[in-house]
Amino acid sequence: FFDRSFDLRYRITDEGDWMPAIAVGLQDFLGTGMYGGEYVVATKTIGDSFRVTAGLGWGRLGSYNGFDNPLAFLSSDMRNRPAYDLDSPGGQVAFDSFFRGDAAFFGGVEWAPTDRLLVKLEYSSDDGYRDIDGNPLFDRQSPLNIGVNWRPRPGYQIGLSLLHGSEIALTGTLLFNPNDRPFATGLDETPMPVAVRGADAR
Numbered sequence: 001f002f003d004r005s006f007d008l009r010y011r012i013t014d015e016g017d018w019m020p021a022i023a024v025g026l027q028d029f030l031g032t033g034m035y036g037g038e039y040v041v042a043t044k045t046i047g048d049s050f051r052v053t054a055g056l057g058w059g060r061l062g063s064y065n066g067f068d069n070p071l072a073f074l075s076s077d078m079r080n081r082p083a084y085d086l087d088s089p090g091g092q093v094a095f096d097s098f099f100r101g102d103a104a105f106f107g108g109v110e111w112a113p114t115d116r117l118l119v120k121l122e123y124s125s126d127d128g129y130r131d132i133d134g135n136p137l138f139d140r141q142s143p144l145n146i147g148v149n150w151r152p153r154p155g156y157q158i159g160l161s162l163l164h165g166s167e168i169a170l171t172g173t174l175l176f177n178p179n180d181r182p183f184a185t186g187l188d189e190t191p192m193p194v195a196v197r198g199a200d201a202r
Contacts, residue, residue: 006030020044026098027060033094034084035128037061039106054107057125058099064127064143066102118149124164141165 009025020042028035041055055061058069059081071078081101082094104125111119122145129137147161147169159171 005035015043015045029098030093033097035060036084036094036097037126038099049112051110052107053109054105056103057106058101058103059097060126060128061106062102062104062125064104064125066104066125069099069101069103071099071103116151118151120145120147120149120161122146138164139166 005028007025007027008029009023011021011023013019013022015021021044022040022042024040025038027037027039029038037057037059039055039057039061041053043051043053045051056070069078078100082097106123106125108120108122113119124143124145127140127143129140131137142165144165145161145163147159149157149159151157155175157171157173157175159169159173161169161171163169
């Protein structure tokens with residue numbers, strides 16, 4: 001598939017001493033909708049090295065081990081999600097799909113034994129890896145994913161993951177903060193002009 005995807009996430013609450021950070025998000029809400037999904041998720045840091053995440057997803061994130069939509073009490077229309085249309089031109093917001101259809105739980109745990117090493121365990125509720133005919137793209141043996149991220153230096157990250165019990169992924173990531181960039185933009189203000197010294201000073 002050749003597709004582009006636009007995601008949107010809004011953090012409702014910041015993490016506190018007891019309150020987790022809570023966010024609501026839309027996945028592929030402005031593309032063709034092939035990877036569309038919605039979710040509500042909460043994350044809490046425990047101690048200095050653990051972070052726990054749990055959420056409820058719809059669409060792609062409700063495609064594995066799903067159950068009836070808990071929002072169906074609002075309207076019976078929430079029970080069913082429109083099927084993906086292969087002829088969809090994309091670029092339109094699929095309002096009629098948001099938070100509709102089956103829902104499913106997902107979650108994960110992160111452990112940072114050192115400042116440079118991060119170990120992740122995830123339970124995925126996404127079973128939408130299929131071709132146009134609906135056939136699985138790979139042998140999905142498990143909903144569990146496990147990965148290790150190593151940061152050799154600030155701003156660089158290398159990851160190795162075992163996905164769904166049958167796939168291996170190797171990733172490389174470059175992180176940077178636009179407010180603390182290592183290179184100038186070329187649009188910075190000019191420096192102060194050099195004052196010409198008078199004849200006596202020369």
